[in-house]
Amino acid sequence: MGSPIPIANLYYLLCYAWDRLDQGRLVDVSPLQSTELADLFALVLCDGIHHLARRGLEQSYDVREEELSGIRGRIDISHSLRRSLFFQGRAHCRFDELTVDTLANRILKSTLVALLEVKELDPKLRHRAYRTAQLLHGIRPFRLSQRDFERVRVTSNNLFYRFLLGVCKLVFESLLVDERTGETKFRDFTRDEAKMALLFQSFLFNFIARECSGWKVKSENIAWQATSATDPELRLLPRMQTDISAFRLGEYRIIDAKFYQRSVGSYFGSEKFHSDNLYQICSYLLNARRVGDVQASGVLVYPRVDRQIRQRYEIAGRTVSIYTIDLNAPWRAIDKELRELML
Structure with missing residues (x-):
């Protein structure tokens, strides 16, 4: 069942309510003919993620541990001795690696993956969401929780990320899984x-x-x-x-x-x-x-x-x-x- 408020109007309501009108205007929802909320948010996330990808996705340093034939970062001497790695010309190293697999990016991809399970999603938008999720190469989707939205941090100079994460949170709060059939449905919050x-x-x-x-x-x-x-x-x-x-x-x-x-x-x-x-x-x-x-x-x-x-x-x-x-x-x-x- 579609939203009782036109999709474009609902989008503006959300942009104003979140005080993210400037960021919301980066996505044009006027061509969307659907009345389904899942279609609206799939379009916003697809367009938004493509916009982020053109500018460069958020990156951060992640601590990795690996057995290497050379030396990188810090050597874990006790671990290397315990496994006799030095005699093999190897060492157990800990090093920082720049990665796009950040919590913010994982939330974006996980939300897209969840939307793919929504029965009412328009087939063309489903295909586009699938292709957009593939664009987020190297980012691991996971099962979202409320805690993830509380602990995610985005720098103040990237307000568009905050806008998209607000969309993701609304999607997370609106998705319902039928325990009997396993189908994922989108709860119409406009009727609440x-x-x-x-x-x-x-x-x-x-x-x-x-x-x-x-x-x-x-x-x-x-x-x-x-x-x-x-x-x-x-x-x-x-x-x-x-x-x-x-x-x-x-x-x-x-x-x-x-x-x-x-x-x-x-x-x-x-x-x-x-x-x-x-x-x-x-x-x-x-x-x-x-x-x-x-x-x-x-x-x-x-x-x-x-x-x-x-x-x-x-x-x-x-x-x-x-x-x-x-x-x-x-x-x-x-x-x-x-x-x-x-x-």
Whole structure:
């Protein structure tokens, strides 16, 4: 089953969310007609690896041990004596050898090899992924684990590697193996509201920071404007942390990004906005301190599912706006819609 969001749009969401837009633009996904996520990531990895290969794959020194007829590096005297190698004109040596078989490269190749097992993968992309994996000669694929992504290190001057490793991690988290049939399937994370909520939030944060001139953004903790004789430090009250607090001269907005399969909820047969979201944004606004003489306004942003929403309310003296963004529109339209939201 394909992604409910166009593949090219989802790619831009990920690039913004990871704050890797410049690196993501090195891969052109616009020709991809498929709606399958496995096809998207196979294309990105194939193009990305070819880009790395043209620039030169990452290399590092690896310690090797070998019995040699000459001398290279350091001689392991005890090992050589124990095996009587000196009498044979040989020595056991330890030396550093420059290799492309680094952890980062092994993750790239291992991810490609894993994608080859995905049943839904387009045959042409499967062939291309196979050929690209062959390009990584001398790099050993292995069974990936979460720990591998935690311990991989990439130098700061090669951000494209970081971008591709982010793709690999998402692939790793999305692959499912059917224990009964042994088939590998790609889990569609776009249908997981919790995962997509985090992605949508990160996307909005970085889009505003990058594209909306004059705005500064951060996530902030808002202190309760409350007192208590029984809980003087207010430790039992839940923490209020904004998704996005946006500031510019004369304006302060608290923006909450939400992701639901429906733009509105249902209450006794009537359509209503999601009450928890409204209660949350109102709590933020009622407790947020002024920035200078500027009072915070609130914005709830949803992906458009079934209709466009543009509503504004005055609640307890605070302005609350509710908007939807059409993630199925052409990317230029999404870009324009978001810029207008921040006018």
